[in-house]
Amino acid sequence: MRSDAVKKTPGRAPHRSLLYALGLTEEEMKRPFIGVVNAFNEIVPGHTHLRNLTDAVKEGIRSAGGVPFEFPAIAVCDGLSMNHTGMKYSLVSRDHIADSCEIMLTAHAFDAVVFIPNCDKVIPGMLMAAARMNLPSLFVSGGPMLPGMQGGQRIGLSNLFEAVGAHAAGKLSGEELTRMELSACPTCGSCSGMYTANTMNCLTEAMGMALPGNGTIPAVYADRRRLARRTGEMIMNLLAENKTARTIMTPAALRNALRVDMALGGSTN
Numbered sequence: 001m002r003s004d005a006v007k008k009t010p011g012r013a014p015h016r017s018l019l020y021a022l023g024l025t026e027e028e029m030k031r032p033f034i035g036v037v038n039a040f041n042e043i044v045p046g047h048t049h050l051r052n053l054t055d056a057v058k059e060g061i062r063s064a065g066g067v068p069f070e071f072p073a074i075a076v077c078d079g080l081s082m083n084h085t086g087m088k089y090s091l092v093s094r095d096h097i098a099d100s101c102e103i104m105l106t107a108h109a110f111d112a113v114v115f116i117p118n119c120d121k122v123i124p125g126m127l128m129a130a131a132r133m134n135l136p137s138l139f140v141s142g143g144p145m146l147p148g149m150q151g152g153q154r155i156g157l158s159n160l161f162e163a164v165g166a167h168a169a170g171k172l173s174g175e176e177l178t179r180m181e182l183s184a185c186p187t188c189g190s191c192s193g194m195y196t197a198n199t200m201n202c203l204t205e206a207m208g209m210a211l212p213g214n215g216t217i218p219a220v221y222a223d224r225r226r227l228a229r230r231t232g233e234m235i236m237n238l239l240a241e242n243k244t245a246r247t248i249m250t251p252a253a254l255r256n257a258l259r260v261d262m263a264l265g266g267s268t269n
Contacts (some may be wrong), residue, residue, distance in 0.1 A: 060232020
């Protein structure tokens, strides 16, 4: 196992001592160490619920014989960062995410990894890290938010952007704009619509780096938690078969993802 670098031989007694400080048992020391990258934070709607999904992933890993270790990744909300200087920081966060995942996965010699992203730059950043590291890797996203309702019609964030223009043109009252903003984003999850987050979550599934349903099961559905648990179990199968990220993300798989993107008409960002 790759993790033997930090837990085998008498020379690794100091390393084992540090691991025992975490509460690990001697039996767990013999099992594979699985990284679990959780992009949870309290400012991005697509990420506020990821603790729950991360717990399900870790349950799946444990039930399949692995030892999960959770660590964080940052996430920028493009919606909140737009129209001010914050947007200058969105794209560069992708590379920071990739770098930070590489640092953690290499420094601690993990055997495999489950990535838990949801929003625009986080998914490609983690995919970049998966390709660099070439470990057995799987993704499970936080899933899309449900659409809002206004006047009996489904609405989402894009409708609100249009409403801002209508209000500026005097075609929509302030009261109507307020009613829309209160109902356009009714749940946690990535913004409803084929923006980059939902597009990339579908493409991750299409290229084989996530289980079926990764791109489409709503964030608030129990099916999403079941998917997370199955992902935790499945990463142990990939590890046993030594199926690494680059054996899955082949040129053919990437072309398939591009075809899906063209069919969906999703964001190219």
